[in-house]
Amino acid sequence: MKMIEKELPQSIQEKYRLLSRSCCGGSVHVFNIQNRRTEQQWVLRVFEKQRYEQRYIQDCLTVYRAAQKIQNPCFQQVAEIEENEEYLFVVLEYLPGVTLSSLVQREGPRKPESTIALVKQLLGLLQELRRYSPPAVFRVLEPEDIICTEDGKIKLFNSGNATVADYNHSDYTCLLLAAPGFQAPEEYAGLKAVDERTDIFHIGMIFFYMATGIDPRQYPYYTGTDTDYLRKFLPPSYPKRTVKIISKCTTPNPAARYQSYEELESALEKLERRLKFKNIFNWKM
Numbered sequence: 152m153k154m155i156e157k158e159l160p161q162s163i164q165e166k167y168r169l170l171s172r173s174c175c176g177g178s179v180h181v182f183n184i185q186n187r188r189t190e191q192q193w194v195l196r197v198f199e200k201q202r203y204e205q206r207y208i209q210d211c212l213t214v215y216r217a218a219q220k221i222q223n224p225c226f227q228q229v230a231e232i233e234e235n236e237e238y239l240f241v242v243l244e245y246l247p248g249v250t251l252s253s254l255v256q257r258e259g260p261r262k263p264e265s266t267i268a269l270v271k272q273l274l275g276l277l278q279e280l281r282r283y284s285p286p287a288v289f290r291v292l293e294p295e296d297i298i299c300t301e302d303g304k305i306k307l308f309n310s311g312n313a314t315v316a317d318y319n320h321s322d323y324t325c326l327l328l329a330a331p332g333f334q335a336p337e338e339y340a341g342l343k344a345v346d347e348r349t350d351i352f353h354i355g356m357i358f359f360y361m362a363t364g365i366d367p368r369q370y371p372y373y374t375g376t377d378t379d380y381l382r383k384f385l386p387p388s389y390p391k392r393t394v395k396i397i398s399k400c401t402t403p404n405p406a407a408r409y410q411s412y413e414e415l416e417s418a419l420e421k422l423e424r425r426l427k428f429k430n431i432f433n434w435k436m
Contacts, residue, residue: 159240160233162231162233163231165187166186166187167184167185167186167187167193168184168187169184169195170184170185170192171183173194179198180199181194182194182197183245191245192245193230193244194242194243195242196241197238198239200234211241212232212239215232216232217286221280223276223279223280224304225276225305225306225307226276226280226307227246227306228244229242229244230243246308248298248301249298250308251294251297251305251360251361252293252294252295254299255361259364260361260362261362262388263362263388263390263393263426264426265303267419268303269297270354270358272305273307274354274415277350277354277412278412288349289353290334290338291333291334291338292333292350292354294360294366296308331368331372331374332367333353333356333357333360333367336352337349347411347412348409349405350412351409352375352400354415355397355401355408358396359397373401374403376402378394378395378398381397382394390429392422396415399418400415
């Protein structure tokens with residue numbers, strides 16, 4: 152796809168200049184653009200409508216419009232949404248920094264203090280996303296979707312995994328099979344149950360990845376069921392209770408996980424206190 156400025160909607164042409172092509176993800180094309188007045192850099196995502204079902208494009212529109220209302224500084228801002236018969240155009244905030252995956256690959260497991268701080272940031276952000284109408288959620292949240300800034304903050308990159316919440320309030324009566332990776336088992340099973348327990352699974356897998364440096368998508372796999380495996384690879388700098396928290400987040404059965412953001416937040420705060428005592432008194436906890 153050769154995109155030139157005159158092919159852009161008039162409103163985007165007037166406000167932004169096209170700098171370069173960033174990447175192409177099949178039917179999604181990404182460009183670096185610049186605000187003509189402020190010279191601030193932005194990102195333009197262009198969706199080829201003919202490559203998608205109409206329902207998907209409508210879901211994208213719903214999600215991006217909901218995202219425009221979100222003012223959380225940890226969430227990638229959506230500046231413009233335009234469309235014509237052929238394309239959907241979305242102008243997104245440019246996110247400087249490195250992805251969490253790049254950081255862990257380069258430096259290995261993260262220190263307990265920085266890991267817990269990031270997990271708490273992530274928890275608060277996902278909780279806020281669900282407060283909007285309609286709620287915006289992530290089908291799967293991976294380290295590539297998280298941008299780490301120099302000041303220790305995170306930005307959540309909208310890589311296309313965002314969707315509109317499709318609630319299924321009935322509980323699960325069977326233990327779902329574990330599968331390697333960051334996606335929750337109920338999503339693999341196609342149950343479309345994306346309530347907050349699914350977010351908690353994502354958070355638990357991110358926690359595991361940061362603490363151990365092991366990618367659960369690659370062998371040796373971690374599926375949330377083997378606490379001995381987790382104990383083996385968890386650095387001794389982490390309190391022992393970390394194993395229980397990660398395991399409870401990532402158990403395949405949603406009914407056995409933390410049932411709310413508040414419950415997980417309380418567990419993380421207790422873990423922080425244990426870590427402080429561990430560091431002060433050099434206790435084995």
